[in-house]
Amino acid sequence: MLSVYVDLALGLVVSFLLLSLLVSGLNEAFVRLLSIRSKFLWAYLRDTMDGADEKSGSWLPAKVLDVFRVLPFLRDPRPRHSDRPAPTEPGKVPESTTGDSMIKLLYQRVQEIDHAKRGRTSISNIPPARFAVAVMELASAENGDVEEFLRKLQQIDSPLYGHLKGVWETAQHDLDRFRQGVETWFDGEMQRLSSLYRRYVKWVVAVLGVVVTLLFTMDGLEYAKTLLRDNAFRASVTAVAEAGPDAYEELKARCTGGDPVPCVTETLSQPALVTMLDQALVSVSIPAQGDPTVHWNGGLWWDRINTLSHWPGFLLTYVALLFGAPFWWDVFRRITGIKPRR
Template sequence: MFGSQVLETAIGIALFFLAVSLFVTALQEFIATALKLRANTLASGVDELLEQKKNLDPVIQAIINHPRVSPLDGKLSYICSTSFAAATMHVLGGIGDASKDQFNQLEIAIGNLPAGNLKSVLQLAASRAQGDVTKVEQEVATWFDESMDRLSGRYKRYSGYLSLGLGALLAVGMNLNAFAVGSTLWTSPVLRDQASAAAAAAIAKGATTVPAISADVLSMFGFQTFFATFPSGMALLGCLITAFAVSLGAPFWFDFLQSIVKMNVRGTGDKPAKADGS
């Protein structure tokens, strides 16, 4: 049926994009680990947040080097907002009993900080706290958490650029032409059946994190060599479409594949009842 042909072709294309996405994800993770991209992004973000290039104040250095902030092995990959706030309060002397003298000591320490983001946040927090040191710590934690959310967005953008670049390199290098894949699927019932079976197997395995599927699927579509030919014209456009599709990520294509496989199963209709009514 025409409707089944459309769905099976869509399943094959989605499977193809999933396979390439998984391969790109594996490469991306390898490169990110080798370059320590997450750790370097976090370290540079914290430096910007505390304006380390503008000043090397020993108090701020003490906060960064505090055991609650700096890991013992030196591999910085995550900083908890409450840990950062606790370290800040400890360095500034904002711990102990909740006395007026303690809060005054904290305000003096804040006043001695160099002008910058941290000082501004602490001054605002102290003015709102009404003498409660705990509230100051909570506001610092909230500020740091929000800053890390923005930094996470930056890392995702970096990852997206890397994914797009790797996708383009693979698509052009291996001539992964989305138009050719769609055309071949449309005219080959055998390939559509193979793709549908492979899609069902991928879904059963939860294949968003199984790069092994990539080699089998790409082989199924005939992609085995790298830079055997350089695409041009519509073939190049098809490769760029593949690169853009891959940048959407393996989870996107896995979810999409699941949805159209379910549509295809429903489209086949209910299993006919036997003559005995069973």
């Protein structure tokens, strides 16, 4: 009896794991296609180094809907890609505000690790140590005078001035401690930005979870019932094989048609997961002979969507997908006893 529940748990976990991987894959595809990570980073850098845009406000909107609407499609905060190596002499901070001048100066210090993506930079991560070195190089353009560098940042009204001023005072005007302080500060900012990015990604995963659940019309409760029915059918087939000719007549009566062998073969070759996926909007069948075929199940799919009794199962599947693929992989590993590599 215990094996029945183990089979049920494994079947549910595997199905939720596969669908969660699909959601994660779709999310990653959108992120890479729209360069969301890179845009997120450079929007933050523009806000931190050059300040909010006078016409459009902050480069990194505060509201979730504005982030989804602005960053992917309306505004691209990334600098233009350049194939040239970093200049030997770092550029100086201008005496007056000139748009995105600080972003250009920073990009010049890191452009050697860049490659183009539709004419823009593809850099999505700047190590804190590299950022600290870039700041020191910009300060060296002012003859190594950090005070003069901070004065010009204040003159162009750069938000970076307040952060670096605090680090400079904490370092007690020591250059080496100042560099370490900038590195520590930027590392903390990147952690905060990563937390903000993950919060927005959760909304994307939530939307994709709804899409995947309804696209496959994956009813978790119906799937569990199908798993139990399959297990019972396999048990009855085993009992027939062990009981002899008398039990064969009972199996023959359960299967429509004269010969139960094709019935048993077809049922055993159609696991519960395959049966559930066949009810998706588009399904693929692989016959014993011939090429795979694609089927459009619009009518069946719409009937399942309109059947209210399926919606509790849809809700169960959707909630399960919100836990994510790492969670279900960990559950699967614990059930099967697979040990992680060290």
